[in-house]
Amino acid sequence: MSINRRQFLKLVGVSTVAGIGGAAVFGGLRNSGLEASQTSPDPRSLKGKRWGFVVDMSKLKSDEDYQKCIDACHSIHNVPDMSSLPEEIRKRQEIKWIWKDNFEHTFPTAPEDEYQNKEMKEKNFFLFCNHCAKPACVRVCPTQATFKRKDGVVMQDMHRCIGCRFCMAACPFGARSFNWRDPRGKDDNGRPFIKPEKENKEFPTRMIGVVEKCTLCYERLAKGLQPACVEVSNGAIVFGDLEDPNSEVRKIIAAKYTIRRKPELGTQPSIYYVIGGGEHAG
Amino acid sequence: MLDKALTGGRRYWTWIFVLLAVIGVAVLTYLKQFNEGLGITGLSRDVSWGIYIGQFTFLVGVAASAVMLVIPYYLHDFKKFGKIVILGEFLAISAVIMCVLFIFVDMGQPMRITNVILYPTLNSVMFWDSVVLMGYLALNLIIGWTTLGAERKGVKPPQWVKPLIYLSIPWAVSIHTVTAFLYAGIPGRHFWLTAVMAPRFLASAFAGGPALLILLALLVRKTTKFDPGYEPIQALGKIVTYAMFANVFLLGMEFFTAFYSNIPGHMHPFHYLYAGIEGQGKLVPLMWASSIFAVASLAILVFPSFRKNEKLLAIACVMLFTSLWIDKGFGLVIGGFVPNMFEGITEYWPTLPEAIITVGVWAIGLLVLTVLYKVAVTVREDTA
Numbered sequence: 077m078s079i080n081r082r083q084f085l086k087l088v089g090v091s092t093v094a095g096i097g098g099a100a101v102f103g104g105l106r107n108s109g110l111e112a113s114q115t116s117p118d119p120r121s122l123k124g125k126r127w128g129f130v131v132d133m134s135k136l137k138s139d140e141d142y143q144k145c146i147d148a149c150h151s152i153h154n155v156p157d158m159s160s161l162p163e164e165i166r167k168r169q170e171i172k173w174i175w176k177d178n179f180e181h182t183f184p185t186a187p188e189d190e191y192q193n194k195e196m197k198e199k200n201f202f203l204f205c206n207h208c209a210k211p212a213c214v215r216v217c218p219t220q221a222t223f224k225r226k227d228g229v230v231m232q233d234m235h236r237c238i239g240c241r242f243c244m245a246a247c248p249f250g251a252r253s254f255n256w257r258d259p260r261g262k263d264d265n266g267r268p269f270i271k272p273e274k275e276n277k278e279f280p281t282r283m284i285g286v287v288e289k290c291t292l293c294y295e296r297l298a299k300g301l302q303p304a305c306v307e308v309s310n311g312a313i314v315f316g317d318l319e320d321p322n323s324e325v326r327k328i329i330a331a332k333y334t335i336r337r338k339p340e341l342g343t344q345p346s347i348y349y350v351i352g353g354g355e356h357a358g
Numbered sequence: 359m360l361d362k363a364l365t366g367g368r369r370y371w372t373w374i375f376v377l378l379a380v381i382g383v384a385v386l387t388y389l390k391q392f393n394e395g396l397g398i399t400g401l402s403r404d405v406s407w408g409i410y411i412g413q414f415t416f417l418v419g420v421a422a423s424a425v426m427l428v429i430p431y432y433l434h435d436f437k438k439f440g441k442i443v444i445l446g447e448f449l450a451i452s453a454v455i456m457c458v459l460f461i462f463v464d465m466g467q468p469m470r471i472t473n474v475i476l477y478p479t480l481n482s483v484m485f486w487d488s489v490v491l492m493g494y495l496a497l498n499l500i501i502g503w504t505t506l507g508a509e510r511k512g513v514k515p516p517q518w519v520k521p522l523i524y525l526s527i528p529w530a531v532s533i534h535t536v537t538a539f540l541y542a543g544i545p546g547r548h549f550w551l552t553a554v555m556a557p558r559f560l561a562s563a564f565a566g567g568p569a570l571l572i573l574l575a576l577l578v579r580k581t582t583k584f585d586p587g588y589e590p591i592q593a594l595g596k597i598v599t600y601a602m603f604a605n606v607f608l609l610g611m612e613f614f615t616a617f618y619s620n621i622p623g624h625m626h627p628f629h630y631l632y633a634g635i636e637g638q639g640k641l642v643p644l645m646w647a648s649s650i651f652a653v654a655s656l657a658i659l660v661f662p663s664f665r666k667n668e669k670l671l672a673i674a675c676v677m678l679f680t681s682l683w684i685d686k687g688f689g690l691v692i693g694g695f696v697p698n699m700f701e702g703i704t705e706y707w708p709t710l711p712e713a714i715i716t717v718g719v720w721a722i723g724l725l726v727l728t729v730l731y732k733v734a735v736t737v738r739e740d741t742a
Binding site: 239 | 394
């Protein structure tokens, strides 16, 4: 059989396309269970099936109670500090992994109640990624840059993220931040967003144009440590395995009235709030 | 056949160079965005998609609308569309190319775009959208090029192209349905969480796309020796009229459900878009302009005697196209983000660099369209 140059080139073209397409499709089918670790795990690492938090609002009284948790998280994760930007730009472009907001904003679909008591109305709540059991962000991500680990952590691979921001549209909790500007860069006055002397060299800084969020301190869990915000919260944030009936979080949930953010959307958030006050069941 | 785009009069070349100049400025602006990040746009953590994604959505509709010529011509043997079906297919090609570019300029890490293919994710609607869009581009390139090539030689198109033409019909519906699913499957964005999103997308596409095609056909007649004919344009006018009524009807459904149910989350985006909330309402004039244009265009289109007057038809098409461009290319996306997930208001308005890049992508689309139409028209002039 002899073929001319034109036929040969056609054949090469078609088989190349088929090859790339085929490999991509079958490669994708194999990846049913995602496992990010490449080395043998640290024996100290914390093991759970569904990590979650219970936030005990009665233990959060002053602004400092909130701020020390926020600082603990943001400093070890090299979250850029954009406070030197003009207020209008900062609010639009800031990165936050953990922050606080009032009841109305935290639970916007809770019944609107003009007669609600003033204390609750003015109280601040901690907000972070809910590490949902059925996360909408994971469902929509076109590259599996955001994925769910077997221990329930909703992870974010900042090296695979293409910056399409579909996850930001999908997340009902506004938990995701996009790097609108270079987080390793400086503001107009030359002030770096991450101060060189404060940079945590053990945690990667991010690049421009990717999405990031709370990753439940996966790097600390791997070393047997609790998440940073939990550690400094004086018991206001309790960490544990929601699938384990004997865990502290489950005991509190069984004993106290707790609420979650937007449960009606079916994402099944793993963050519970105790709003009644008083000591929790220990 | 592409050589036919290389010969043209002074007017043709002036137009080409104007487009190239606009594209040049836009490319430089894009380089600035590439280096400094999407922070140079009006986007924010609350409104994380804007005019780029809006234009993408709108143009998927323009691309899908080619099917409004393909169905009558190939399925119902409506011969009068024989002359203009190629204009529809080439418009689809140009529209899909703009869609791809709008996605590209919206990405934070465009150099990683191949990750969508390297890690195909079957549960992501965006993966499917890229698959169907690429497929649609390939179908229209093959079909358009083959049928026009056959026409140039004065022979019938080869038999193997027929199945592809039939395939292109459900495929056109699929591209806009899947694009609607980008929005309609997201929990917590009340404005988008509606089962009539895909039907409304199709209705507005089948109104806006053919309206643009009418204007292009009139322009082709005016600037070349090829006349698409009076009757095909009239037939398109009827399609535009029916589709626009369907679109306005479906929009009415959205208003009813939101306001009769009285559910705050469903009403808020409409309040924001059409009245403003707490004094914030940058889109209010635009949305009202869109509504007025929609009603005015229908007031012309619904009367056959008005519609038969090509001047009035053209005016109606301009108003209708503008109305849908605002509604779908801008309002649809922003209404999903305002109010935000905390029921707060963060407004969005495109910045100058963002506007320049948007115009630049349109200029690339127009350049592709001009070249393709030049080829098609020259073939027609030669064989006439």
